[in-house]
Amino acid sequence: MQQAARVAGKSESLDKLLTDYPSGPHDQPQSMCPAFGSLRVGLRMRRTATILSGSACCVYGLTFTSHFYGAKRSVGYVPFNSETLVRGQLYEDIRNAVYEVAKPADYDAVVVINLCVPTASGVPLDRLPKAIDGVRIIGIDVPGFGVPTHAEAKDVLAGAMLRYARTEAGAGPVARPRSVSSMPTVTLIGELFPLDPPGVGAILAPMGLAVGPSVPPREWRDLYGALDCAAAAAVHPFYTASIREMQAAGRPVVGSGPVGEEGTADWLDSIAAATGISAAAAKAKALPAIRAAIAENQIEARMTVSGYEGSELLVARLLIEAGADVPYVGTACPQTAWSEPDRAWLAAQGTHVQFRASLEQDMAAMLEVRPDLAVGTTPLVQKAKALGIPALYFTNMVSARPLFGSAGAGALAAIVAAQTKGRDRFSRMVSFFDKVGSGETAGYGWTDVPKDPPGAKDRLRKAREAKAKAAMAVGT
Numbered sequence: 001m002q003q004a005a006r007v008a009g010k011s012e013s014l015d016k017l018l019t020d021y022p023s024g025p026h027d028q029p030q031s032m033c034p035a036f037g038s039l040r041v042g043l044r045m046r047r048t049a050t051i052l053s054g055s056a057c058c059v060y061g062l063t064f065t066s067h068f069y070g071a072k073r074s075v076g077y078v079p080f081n082s083e084t085l086v087r088g089q090l091y092e093d094i095r096n097a098v099y100e101v102a103k104p105a106d107y108d109a110v111v112v113i114n115l116c117v118p119t120a121s122g123v124p125l126d127r128l129p130k131a132i133d134g135v136r137i138i139g140i141d142v143p144g145f146g147v148p149t150h151a152e153a154k155d156v157l158a159g160a161m162l163r164y165a166r167t168e169a170g171a172g173p174v175a176r177p178r179s180v181s182s183m184p185t186v187t188l189i190g191e192l193f194p195l196d197p198p199g200v201g202a203i204l205a206p207m208g209l210a211v212g213p214s215v216p217p218r219e220w221r222d223l224y225g226a227l228d229c230a231a232a233a234a235v236h237p238f239y240t241a242s243i244r245e246m247q248a249a250g251r252p253v254v255g256s257g258p259v260g261e262e263g264t265a266d267w268l269d270s271i272a273a274a275t276g277i278s279a280a281a282a283k284a285k286a287l288p289a290i291r292a293a294i295a296e297n298q299i300e301a302r303m304t305v306s307g308y309e310g311s312e313l314l315v316a317r318l319l320i321e322a323g324a325d326v327p328y329v330g331t332a333c334p335q336t337a338w339s340e341p342d343r344a345w346l347a348a349q350g351t352h353v354q355f356r357a358s359l360e361q362d363m364a365a366m367l368e369v370r371p372d373l374a375v376g377t378t379p380l381v382q383k384a385k386a387l388g389i390p391a392l393y394f395t396n397m398v399s400a401r402p403l404f405g406s407a408g409a410g411a412l413a414a415i416v417a418a419q420t421k422g423r424d425r426f427s428r429m430v431s432f433f434d435k436v437g438s439g440e441t442a443g444y445g446w447t448d449v450p451k452d453p454p455g456a457k458d459r460l461r462k463a464r465e466a467k468a469k470a471a472m473a474v475g476t
């Protein structure tokens with residue numbers, strides 16, 4: 001499909017994706033359809049319509065997943081068939097759909113996402129009008145053969161919107177963001193637990209800094225507020241395109257995040273270096289509270305951490321500061337300059353950090369480490385539980401609780417303690433079921449390889465042949 005896309009004129013788009021989201025050491029980590037990341041960002045924005053262009057089966061899956069995760073908006077879809085695709089009619093259909101939807105009374109922006117087949121066929125979303133009656137039109141290619149993870153796909157859309165908003169702000173006055181702070185702000189880059197931005201704001205307050213609108217934003221005009229910051233914090237370090245836009249706007253960017261005591265101290269130092277404001281007052285206030293929260297919530301467990309959200313290194317830092325032994329961290333996201341502070345810190349603790357980790361690497365690490373608790377993706381959790389190792393789905397662990405400051409320090413210990421206690425129960429379950437449910441013994445009552453009923457294959461073959469013959473006879 002990559003080759004087809006290049007022949008169809010998408011080389012520039014693919015090269016850009018490859019630069020921003022490099023593959024390797026593995027070329028394709030195993031996670032959900034990457035376009036889900038862009039779709040989710042679009043669906044979470046007010047006054048924004050999101051339209052998919054792709055195969056019906058892909059759109060069905062993406063729509064299902066969006067609503068499973070509580071999307072409150074409709075997913076737009078421009079269907080196609082072989083003929084409209086080959087004749088170029090699909091582009092015309094998308095253009096018509098965009099004109100139909102782009103009503104300024106309803107929307108600030110319309111996002112169109114090319115999935116695999118339209119990208120491979122060269123559907124030129126870049127030729128769509130840039131705006132219709134003041135409604136911005138953003139067309140992006142997010143093929144599974146060009147964007148390695150859904151996490152990075154969030155950046156594809158966030159980066160494209162920031163670029164558009166930066167150009168608008170450069171050209172003249174723009175709409176006032178929903179909330180404007182009287183203090184200089186720090187823009188947090190990455191999808192965060194809702195309590196985290198106010199928590200980080202409280203940490204920064206003694207420096208005379210506030211937290212501004214985050215990226216990805218919740219409304220178009222928030223983009224102007226996000227760009228208008230004293231510094232940007234790449235809390236999720238894989239937002240390469242968004243970081244590039246921040247830098248193009250002249251904003252300093254810092255990596256890592258305020259996790260644990262040491263992590264928060266380091267992060268505040270980076271913010272101080274970026275803004276020229278001393279971090280002494282903020283450290284004096286925040287660090288003792290975090291230290292106390294960690295002391296009260298010690299973790300005694302050997303753990304492996306793996307996931308595809310991009311915050312795996314931060315979670316591992318916090319776990320280690322709380323006392324956990326974490327010999328392995330795997331992330332499906334790539335290594336970037338902004339993950340370097342966390343990588344270096346973890347390496348200094350003896351933790352192996354695997355970027356672009358494959359499921360096989362995560363599994364191998366878990367089998368070697370034999371942790372008290374494996375935190376990982378669903379297939380890893382499934383494998384761990386089958387082996388009697390307590391396991392927890394990474395996304396559930398991080399998306400439902402705070403990560404930063406003293407709130408983050410207190411949140412992880414309880415869930416780790418509750419899960420690791422289950423080890424005996426898991427061992428009993430493994431011996432109770434004793435291979436039932438695996439291989440040929442799957443299902444109730446099977447002890448041997450199930451046999452076909454005698455003659456069944458023959459009967460089915462004959463029925464198929466008769467049906468085919470009948471179909472051929474029609475019209476003769």
Ligand code: SF4
Binds near residue numbers: 116144
């Ligand atoms: S990766 Fe491509 S083919 Fe697979 S579901 Fe996503 S759009 Fe469809």
